Amino acid sequence: MELKPIPIDSHPTQPPARGEVLSSHVPEVARVLRNTYALLSLTLLFSAAVATTGMVLKLPAPGLLLTLGGYFGLLFVVYRFKDxxxxxxxxxxxTGFMGYTLGPLLAKMAGLPGGAQVIAMxxxxxxxxxxxxxAWVLATKRDFSFMGGFLFAGMVIALLGGLGAIFFxxxxxxxxxxxxVALLSAALILYETSRIVNGGESNYVLATVGLYVSIFNLFTSLLSLFGLGGGDD
Incomplete structure (x- = not known):
């Protein structure tokens, strides 16, 4: 099940013009980028460790209700204590909970013929x-903030479609x-990175969560596609 948090803007008092970063915002943008990528690296490693542990211990899948409840509940906690x-x-x-939900999916995929290769791909x-x-956004500083409404609507449709695929x-x-979801997740990486680069996101905690969930969704979507539905739970 692919999930995506509702984007919450944290604009500075005077946001830069589209596609440009005002000189006064450069140090702040650099700080947010540095902290975001540092925290993102740590959370990805932690999530991978939890998922691997789940595979080794053959932990059961949490189920749809627990997955949705745990995800949105913990997401609320992140936004509540973001500062x-x-x-x-x-x-x-x-991220640890999401790693736990990924463990059974990886274990199932690894048990299929060629499953290890699918996971690696x-x-x-x-x-x-x-x-x-x-790298493209960092080099060009392109502004993709105009995509926010479209991407949110697309993820809502994808979530409903995913629930329909499960129930029916x-x-x-x-x-x-x-x-x-794979296409939307790629677009969200552009959107979220451009918001940081152009001064639209000043909270590195929220920036980290946004990028992490996009990466998580992209990986699970590609896993399902490369496995021809073998990992589709």
Whole structure:
């Protein structure tokens, strides 16, 4: 199940013009970028460790209701404490929980013929996509803030479509949703990175969560597509 938090803008008092970063915002942007990528690296490693532990211990899948409840509940906690010292523990709780939900999916995929290769392909494609898109935005400083409403609407449609595929047992719909989410996740990486670069996001905790969830969604979507639905739960 692909999930995406509702974007919450944290604009500075006087945001820069589209596609430009005012000189007075450059130090702040550099600080947010540095802290975001540092925290993102740590959360990805932590999430991967939790997922690997789940695979080794063969932990059961949490189920749809627990997954949705845990995700949105922890996401609420992150936003509630985004400006306090509890923000970092909340982020690790959220990413650790998402790693836990990923463990059974990876275990199932690894048990299929060629499953290890599928996981490696999805992981490599996710990493290459994230690095390429991030590098492009950092180099060009393009502003993709105009995409926010479209991307949010697309993710809502994808979430409803994914629920429909689960309840009505339609594998073809599930694959179509995975393809849609993969494209939306790539676009969200552009959107979220451009917001940081252009001074539209000054809270590195929220920036980290946004990028992490986009990467998570991209990986699980590619896993389903490369596995021809084998990892579609």
């Amino acid at each position: 306090s010292g509890w923000a970092i523990p909340a982020v690790f709780a959220l 999805a992981l490599g494609a996710t990493g290459a996509t994230f690095l390429a898109l991030s 047992q339609v594998p073809a719909l599930g694959l179509a949703v995975s393809a849609m």
